[in-house]
């Protein structure tokens with residue numbers, strides 16, 4: 579029951595992060611590019627990303643803590659039965675790729691997003707557009723890694 583609850587919480591964190599990235603690159607960004615002039619587009623993207631990145635910080639923390647708690651539960655269960663704990667390979671991959679995603683997210687949030695904020699304040703639209711483009715590619719990279727993790731872990735648990 580505890581394990582199932584942790585897994586549900588884990589998945590909710592993953593849904594917020596990965597679903598939000600899909601919405602951002604596949605729906606919001608192209609719609610804003612089509613409908614808005616650069617000043618309004620940069621202002622909108624900045625306001626949306628400020629909220630979304632705060633949500634991602636919480637969602638990634640939840641995914642990490644719930645994931646670590648599940649690993650801990652399985653380890654304790656095996657140890658109390660006197661058995662060795664060999665973590666499945668797909669779990670290693672999930673944790674390793676999470677670290678990559680967290681590093682990419684940190685670069686987006688702490689470097690690129692700040693650059694957009696400064697360009698917005700200076701009304702330097704080409705600088706803002708270049709930073710938004712870089713964010714788009716890095717979010718796309720994280721989206722691909724996130725989807726890959728989901729497929730991998732689902733395949734792993736079906737094996």
Ligand code: HEM
Pocket residue numbers: 585588589592641642644645646648649669672673675676679724727728731732735
């Ligand atoms: C963004 C990164 C992550 C994604 C996309 C992700 C995705 C998933 C998914 C889809 C499942 C459900 C698997 C299933 O029941 O079929 C799962 C389970 C799990 N995750 Fe993650 N996860 C991530 C990060 C982490 C981290 C950082 C940890 C550990 C510190 C972790 C540990 C676990 C564990 C232990 C399970 C349970 C697996 C099982 O019961 O078979 N995950 N994860």
